[in-house]
Amino acid sequence: MDENSTISNCNNTFTTDQKNYILIAWSGNGMLSLIMCLIAVSLVFCMRLYKNFTYRLAMYQILSSLCLSAAEALFLTLLNYNDDMYYACKTIAFLMEYFQWIKLLFTICLVFHLFCLAVCLTNFRRLEIGYVLFSILFP
Numbered sequence: 001m002d003e004n005s006t007i008s009n010c011n012n013t014f015t016t017d018q019k020n021y022i023l024i025a026w027s028g029n030g031m032l033s034l035i036m037c038l039i040a041v042s043l044v045f046c047m048r049l050y051k052n053f054t055y056r057l058a059m060y061q062i063l064s065s066l067c068l069s070a071a072e073a074l075f076l077t078l079l080n081y082n083d084d085m086y087y088a089c090k091t092i093a094f095l096m097e098y099f100q101w102i103k104l105l106f107t108i109c110l111v112f113h114l115f116c117l118a119v120c121l122t123n124f125r126r127l128e129i130g131y132v133l134f135s136i137l138f139p
Contacts, residue, residue: 030072037066053125054117057110060132064106067101075091101139109135 013024040062049055074092078085109131116122 019081020079023079027073027076030069030075033069034073037062037069041066052076053123053128054113056128057106057113057131060135061103061106061110064099064135068096068103071095071099078098098139100136105135105138106131 042060042116044055044059046052049061060069071092074095078089081089113124113127113131116124
């Protein structure tokens with residue numbers, strides 16, 4: 001078995017209908033998550049929880065989830081994929097990867113802050129801009 005037949009087999013793993021079902025499920029999940037994140041952000045603003053620093057860090061986490069969900073919802077545009085949509089596919093893949101990293105880094109910053117607050121009994125409120133810049137610019 002040569003290398004070319006293996007590559008062609010990998011490209012033909014799913015039929016077109018199966019790919020469409022996967023894209024619909026993935027983008028449906030993204031839309032549902034997007035709606036839930038919008039509800040959560042609106043509740044944060046309605047209840048004025050953004051005044052508390054720890055809640056603001058959690059809100060940053062929700063906003064990163066919102067961006068990731070929006071990128072997942074964009075998969076629906078790839079339903080009728082053809083060769084002209086190559087750059088759109090690459091752009092959506094880049095956005096997915098970038099927002100996943102932002103979400104991970106906001107989670108790390110939130111865990112670090114909560115650890116310092118609970119265990120070390122120190123509050124790093126002055127690092128809020130650093131948390132945001134680290135999470136957005138580091139990926």
